Amino acid sequence: MTVSTRRTQDQRSTETRRLLLAATVQMLMDVGYANTSTAGIAKRAGVSRGAQTHHYPSKMALIVAATEEMFANFAAGLEALAADMRSGALDYDTFFEAVWDEVLKGDWFYSSLEIIVAARGDTELREQLAPLILDLHERLEAIWSQTFVAVSPDAITPRVALNLALNVFRGMAVQAVLRRDEGYFREMLMALKVMLASHVKPATGTA
Amino acid sequence: MTVSTRRTQDQRSTETRRLLLAATVQMLMDVGYANTSTAGIAKRAGVSRGAQTHHYPSKMALIVAATEEMFANFAAGLEALAADMRSGALDYDTFFEAVWDEVLKGDWFYSSLEIIVAARGDTELREQLAPLILDLHERLEAIWSQTFVAVSPDAITPRVALNLALNVFRGMAVQAVLRRDEGYFREMLMALKVMLASHVKPATGTA
DNA sequence: ATTTAAAAACAGGCTGATTTGTTTTTATGA
DNA sequence: TCATAAAAACAAATCAGCCTGTTTTTAAAT
Incomplete structure (x- = not known):
């Protein structure tokens, strides 16, 4: 379906944060804290490094x-x-x-x-x-x-x-x-x- | 005391391994697994990286x-x-x-x-x-x-x-x-x- | 209603630091 | 002299955080 609904900024932010948090928990479950990297989380969430650090400026914040x-x-x-x-x-x-x-x-x-x-x-x-x-x-x-x-x-x-x-x-x-x-x-x-x-x-x- | 007793090879090895294992446990206690590195362990043990890998070829072995x-x-x-x-x-x-x-x-x-x-x-x-x-x-x-x-x-x-x-x-x-x-x-x-x-x-x- | 400017969200790459493992050289014990 | 233990340097990969540029959304002006 090529029709794309415009999303509000708030909707975009909420969705990106949800994806990042879910990917964080999933990666902790799968490979443990020691093998969990910010790049790995971004990849699993399907968001860019820039979007990730825009919402969560540090690994600790995430x-x-x-x-x-x-x-x-x-x-x-x-x-x-x-x-x-x-x-x-x-x-x-x-x-x-x-x-x-x-x-x-x-x-x-x-x-x-x-x-x-x-x-x-x-x-x-x-x-x-x-x-x-x-x-x-x-x-x-x-x-x-x-x-x-x-x-x-x-x-x-x-x-x-x-x-x-x-x-x-x-x-x-x-x-x-x-x-x-x-x-x-x-x-x-x-x-x-x-x-x-x-x-x-x-x-x-x-x- | 500048007198140094010659040690056997086995004594040397045993002492190096003891230092490394003790330093490993101490570092795990102090900073946790995620912050425990092989270089950090060698430093705490007071032994070189070469000696460390001679005895324990990998981090996992250690x-x-x-x-x-x-x-x-x-x-x-x-x-x-x-x-x-x-x-x-x-x-x-x-x-x-x-x-x-x-x-x-x-x-x-x-x-x-x-x-x-x-x-x-x-x-x-x-x-x-x-x-x-x-x-x-x-x-x-x-x-x-x-x-x-x-x-x-x-x-x-x-x-x-x-x-x-x-x-x-x-x-x-x-x-x-x-x-x-x-x-x-x-x-x-x-x-x-x-x-x-x-x-x-x-x-x-x-x- | 439309246009423009500003803000926010996002993308992708870069950097310095750190990591583990490897290689070469040196020192010590047998 | 030879073997082993140890030291030091090196290589390649990975890391988190930062950077510049682009795209999308919002707000203000017309």
Whole structure:
């Protein structure tokens, strides 16, 4: 179709930024932070080097913007799963498996792991990302508090218990880089559920 | 002292390799994998580029050798702590805190995290490291089995429980990169102990 | 409504610095 | 004397950021 619709400047900018951010996350997933270059991102996004630096003047600006969007997307996805469970559309087991599945097979966890580890060796990057992680944690803790209750007054609180669960998922996902053992995952998830069940339950009665 | 003792060739080689491996781990800790270069390692080790490539012809060879030694050191350190607890020289709480302390403040976990994450984006590196992680896991599981017993026949096995604990530590340490919150660590460790206590205890009666 | 000027978006190449691996030369140990 | 370890220089490739020029969109003037 040769008819070309004129786009506004804002539409052009938004589209270019979207392409760059998506290409950034995809490249982090595919080849890791150490092998992610600004030229490689521009190529994958199908935009020029000039357009790339016009919108994101430095590699760090690009990485931080991609991280911000990724964190927002993860929190939104987790909130959607939690809302489904609160409403009864999803049971506890399915919720639990879906979160682990998202960590292992989604494109959030590993790309954010790449960035977090890169930030460990880069003070400036770490400083720029620290507020983003605080914001994400606040959103996660709001989700836990809305979605789970303690099974008894002296049980571990949902906030602590679900953060512990998320740490187990993180630890398993790191280990999965070099050793992908579905049997090991299975038994770890089973053990985690057993341990959690002594302390928290969903706010609905679906457990 | 200007007197210099003549060293054997083997002593010279061993010393150069030791310097290179130590410098590799130190640089990974200090600046991360993405900022670790072979020239930087040689400089920190105080050896020339030629000596470096004589012993380790590629960056990957250097990284793999450093990983192998690091994994061996970690397993040995953990085994020493476990032996102390089995012998009664260390109680359970102290053992537990010492392991977490080693993960957070020692130079094993973060340098291995840097390497594991780098391996995620590098198929060849991943293939070379996979056997090393299998070996490490076997050593860890031998330590768990020798050091802990289940509190009852239907409790979670020590192998699974302690691997879960290690995953919690890994997850916490990843999160600590951007958010170092001692209060959060404290409550996570307390919660973990409570959960573990329902399933495992030390093979000695010191708990 | 049309034209023109200004601003923004974009394209592609360039530069200095850095990287890893290779080659040649030198020093040391056997 | 020979072999090995080490030093130093070199080559080619890659990197991020910057630059100049072009195209598209917007705003102002007529």
